[in-house]
Amino acid sequence: MLDAKIPAGPMAEKWTNHKFDMKLVNPANKRKFNVIVVGTGLAGASAAASLSEMGYKVKNFCIQDSPRRAHSIAAQGGINAAKNYPNDGDSVHRLFYDTVKGGDYRSREANVHRLAEVSVNIIDQCVAQGVPFARDYGGYLDNRSFGGAQVSRTFYARGQTGQQLLLGAYSALMKEVAVGNVDLYTRREMLDLIVVDGRACGIVVRNLVTGKLETHLADTVILATGGYGNVFYLSTNAKGCNVTAAWRAHKRGAFFANPCYTQIHPTCIPVHGDYQSKLTLMSESLRNDGRVWVPRKDGDPRKPSDIPEADRFYYLEEKYPSFGNLVPRDVASRNAKLVCDEGKGVGGGENLAVYLDFADAIKRDGRDVVEAKYGNLFEMYERIVDDNPYETPMMIYPAVHYTMGGLWVDYNLMSNLPGLHVLGEANFSDHGANRLGASALMQGLADGYFVIPNTVGHYLATAGPSEITAAHPEVKKVEEEVAGRINTLVNSKGKRAVNEFHRELGLLMWDGCGMARNEAGLKKALQRIPELRQEFWEDVNVTGSPGTFNQCLERAGRVADFMEQAELMCLDALNRSESCGGHFREESQTEEGEALRKDAEFAYVAAWENTGDLSNPTLHKEELTFEEVHLTQRSYK
Amino acid sequence: MAGKLINITLRVWRQSGPNDPGKLETYKADGISTDMSFLEMLDVVNDGLEREDKEPIAFDHDCREGICGMCGSVINGVAHGPQSETTLCQLHMRKFKDGDTIIIEPFRANGFPLIKDLAVDxxxxxxxxxxxxxxxxxxxxxxxxxxxxxxxxxxxxxxxxxxxxxxxxxxxxxxxxxxxxxxxxxxxxxxxxxxxxxxxxxxxxxxxxxxxxxxxxxxxxxxxxxxxxxxxxxxxxxxxxxxxxxxxxxxxx
Missing domain, CATH: 1.10.1060.10 (Alpha-helical ferredoxin)
Incomplete structure (x- = not known):
């Protein structure tokens, strides 16, 4: 059984007490400690900046040409905080409660409570940095309700909240680079973790411009390397998002928790061809005014505007009268898949789309009002699809958006490997089996600004400096292994392009381990993945040489790791024979066809240990106990 | 969203490194769907090059939804191409005609040293x-x-x-x-x-x-x-x- 090191005492006092109980590093000693932060998204940039401000020597790495490009930048909707500025009954406890419930009782209560507590400080910090949040005419911050929440607690900056928050954290980071306390390493990809005597003490990165391998040692390593949604090939993630850093850490001993928890976002632009490289999300605020429907008759050939009201199936409104089109993401996504699987989908080709219709909203409020609310989203849709959503209903379909699973961490955000901390989407801790809208930005910044600056000090004060030098044989061994893997890849002179393998893996995962899974499908995927992995190593063609700017090699390395991680995802999904949160296990449903959670069997975190045999990892469990929020089956009827 | 297929000719700036000579190379891109984004068209060309064991065209890109700022090349003399207020990743091939020749060059400036092909620092x-x-x-x-x-x-x-x-x-x-x-x-x-x-x-x-x-x-x-x-x-x-x-x-x- 895993020990999450949750502090004792009442829920609302745990974090305050823990901050007092933790050891501190004397201000004069902080500069003697070196900290590596990998990733410059919300979690990474905020951690690097905050730790540098405190006096630690920080090295910060990113794969892009600038830290400002991390994929946090693409978040549209907003960030939650329990400020209760609208006076509508919000509180830290309510945000905590909603997040635990929304996560379908698969998150750790103590972490979520801390998240809700520090949420208010995040907004203060961002405003002070100059983040231009939306304001009302009195000059105060505006809030909106988001993702079906019954209070208005979401702060936003037009449809670009992630961009503005990231640029805020980036500016704080640039301030610290300017004082010389953060060394910034752009266009570097972490290819391995160095662990000596059980303690994480460094990383090996590839300089993506020169191709040279570089070793960096430190007293602690912080990974903030994002999620692994690109295992599905098509997702709303940026093209560069990958699992490599987390996966390499896993192979060095870090447990990977709940890898099968992925979130499928209901309002994305549908797939339109084999060549497609990514899916584009449109803010789910669209569901506030759009009505979701499909024709009642399978394969109805009529144009949507010619289909009379009686022949339209408003499936969400009919099945869930009290929430209607505003059911949570997982319910909306699953029902879209369901109607399409039944043959009612629209859009031509494989008919994998449903309508999102604004005709009623336009009739009710006028085109001007709809345009003021959603103009930029309609424009984006038209740019991609070449169709005018003011006249023809939009077509939408769910897409992989976020991964709740990640490296296992304790309450201090440290993995089971001493010295290795994991923040943001890369860890597993706060969203359980389903993340609520506007909570990802909150978690990334909470981890980086307010949690890790406290807990890293405790670790360093306890463990002391790492004595490992570059000459240590284990460091040399890791360097050689990384170089060996790169050589194997560049010497692969097969016939197929890297992308072809990635596409095939993605389809396999979408079919077998997507939003609805069953035992037979998972077993089929588990049989095919090792075969595909073998085909990859035998028949992939990697062009160019390792000592240059080589994007083909970069992609190949990432796909190679996805090929391994995919198997763990399927094993985890197979083990969890319950439906919960973002995933629906077909064998586990109510008579009405709704998700059936099995608390007696599965109220635990599944943390997997690599054994060297990819098909036989060891399962470790962290029991989840619920003191404050009582376990109930969610109902949106 | 009924896309059609078009055939185009690309003239792409290829340069192996900052100190190497560069030149425009010609590539045929046939059967390109007008529903593709510009970068998806480049992906298709690159997959073809990789299958022939030729080095793909290096270009920077990441989010492909117009917000990260990583992509950008000069398309027929215009940075990010012909569509106004649109990043290159959001430009779609329907803005081009069958038989068009498209010239793709890197962002050129003293302050932006070239790294490789279309990627600059x-x-x-x-x-x-x-x-x-x-x-x-x-x-x-x-x-x-x-x-x-x-x-x-x-x-x-x-x-x-x-x-x-x-x-x-x-x-x-x-x-x-x-x-x-x-x-x-x-x-x-x-x-x-x-x-x-x-x-x-x-x-x-x-x-x-x-x-x-x-x-x-x-x-x-x-x-x-x-x-x-x-x-x-x-x-x-x-x-x-x-x-x-x-x-x-x-x-x-």
């Missing part, structure tokens, strides 16, 4: 921000977010300026290769907000100096930057920057 923009494009507040120092109300018009001006994605198209389009629009957008954002006031004077001086130091030219009001900016950032920001700079110089700080 834009770290100079980070260094301009490092010179002062921030508000000095440490984590934990912030007062309550409502301590200072900000008039909505000011908040809107700041947001318009803050929309900059740092892609560098403004530099590539400018005959002087000036980074004025980029620099001015950040200065406008921060000088419009009360939080940015304490460092207002030093910020503008240091950022303008850094911009010059990086080898970017000065602004001669060609307005090319505004024309190609995928986020619609206005030249008015440069006026604000110049005014702030003059004020700072006069006050002698």
């Amino acid at each position: 834009r770290s100079a923009l980070d260094r301009i921000i490092q010179a002062g494009g921030y508000i000095t507040v440490k984590t934990g120092q912030a007062p309550d977010a409502h301590a200072i109300p900000i008039p909505k018009p000011a908040a809107d001006i700041a947001m318009d300026a803050a929309s900059c994605i740092g892609c560098g198209a403004c530099v590539a389009a400018c005959p002087n290769a000036s980074a004025s629009l980029f620099t001015a957008a950040k200065i406008t954002q921060l000088c419009t907000l009360p939080q940015g006031n304490p460092e207002r004077t030093t910020r503008v001086i240091k950022m303008v100096q850094q911009m010059d130091k990086e080898g970017f030219g000065s602004c001669s009001k060609y307005y090319e930057c505004e024309a190609v900016c995928p986020k619609g950032i206005k030249v008015e920001n440069i006026t604000t920057m110049n005014r702030e700079y003059m004020k700072a110089m006069v006050s002698g700080k």
Whole structure:
């Protein structure tokens, strides 16, 4: 059984007490400690900046040409905080409660409570940095309700909240680079973790411009390397998002928790061809005014505007009268898949789309009002699809958006490997089996600004400096292994392009381990993945040489790791024979066809240990106990 | 969304490294769906090159939804291509005709040394921000977010300026290769907000100096930057920057 090191005492006092109980590093000693932060998204940039401000020597790495490009930048909707500025009954406890419930009782209560507590400080910090949040005419911050929440607690900056928050954290980071306390390493990809005597003490990165391998040692390593949604090939993630850093850490001993928890976002632009490289999300605020429907008759050939009201199936409104089109993401996504699987989908080709219709909203409020609310989203849709959503209903379909699973961490955000901390989407801790809208930005910044600056000090004060030098044989061994893997890849002179393998893996995962899974499908995927992995190593063609700017090699390395991680995802999904949160296990449903959670069997975190045999990892469990929020089956009827 | 298939010819700038000679190479891209994005078209061409064991065309890209600022090339002489207020990743092949020849070149500027093919080094923009494009507040120092109300018009001006994605198209389009629009957008954002006031004077001086130091030219009001900016950032920001700079110089700080 895993020990999450949750502090004792009442829920609302745990974090305050823990901050007092933790050891501190004397201000004069902080500069003697070196900290590596990998990733410059919300979690990474905020951690690097905050730790540098405190006096630690920080090295910060990113794969892009600038830290400002991390994929946090693409978040549209907003960030939650329990400020209760609208006076509508919000509180830290309510945000905590909603997040635990929304996560379908698969998150750790103590972490979520801390998240809700520090949420208010995040907004203060961002405003002070100059983040231009939306304001009302009195000059105060505006809030909106988001993702079906019954209070208005979401702060936003037009449809670009992630961009503005990231640029805020980036500016704080640039301030610290300017004082010389953060060394910034752009266009570097972490290819391995160095662990000596059980303690994480460094990383090996590839300089993506020169191709040279570089070793960096430190007293602690912080990974903030994002999620692994690109295992599905098509997702709303940026093209560069990958699992490599987390996966390499896993192979060095870090447990990977709940890898099968992925979130499928209901309002994305549908797939339109084999060549497609990514899916584009449109803010789910669209569901506030759009009505979701499909024709009642399978394969109805009529144009949507010619289909009379009686022949339209408003499936969400009919099945869930009290929430209607505003059911949570997982319910909306699953029902879209369901109607399409039944043959009612629209859009031509494989008919994998449903309508999102604004005709009623336009009739009710006028085109001007709809345009003021959603103009930029309609424009984006038209740019991609070449169709005018003011006249023809939009077509939408769910897409992989976020991964709740990640490296296992304790309450201090440290993995089971001493010295290795994991923040943001890369860890597993706060969203359980389903993340609520506007909570990802909150978690990334909470981890980086307010949690890790406290807990890293405790670790360093306890463990002391790492004595490992570059000459240590284990460091040399890791360097050689990384170089060996790169050589194997560049010497692969097969016939197929890297992308072809990635596409095939993605389809396999979408079919077998997507939003609805069953035992037979998972077993089929588990049989095919090792075969595909073998085909990859035998028949992939990697062009160019390792000592240059080589994007083909970069992609190949990432796909190679996805090929391994995919198997763990399927094993985890197979083990969890319950439906919960973002995933629906077909064998586990109510008579009405709704998700059936099995608390007696599965109220635990599944943390997997690599054994060297990819098909036989060891399962470790962290029991989840619920003191404050009582376990109930969610109902949106 | 009924896409059709078109055949096009690409003339792409290929250059193995900053010190190697570069030239335009010709590639045929047949059967391209007009529903593809421009970068998906390049993916298809690159997959074909990889299958033939030829090196794919290097180009920077990441989010592919027009917000990260990583992509950008000069398409037929225009940074980010022919569609206004659209990044290259959001440009679709329906904007081209069957039989078209498309010339693809990197963003060229002294301040953007070439890395390979279409990929350039834009770290100079980070260094301009490092010179002062921030508000000095440490984590934990912030007062309550409502301590200072900000008039909505000011908040809107700041947001318009803050929309900059740092892609560098403004530099590539400018005959002087000036980074004025980029620099001015950040200065406008921060000088419009009360939080940015304490460092207002030093910020503008240091950022303008850094911009010059990086080898970017000065602004001669060609307005090319505004024309190609995928986020619609206005030249008015440069006026604000110049005014702030003059004020700072006069006050002698």
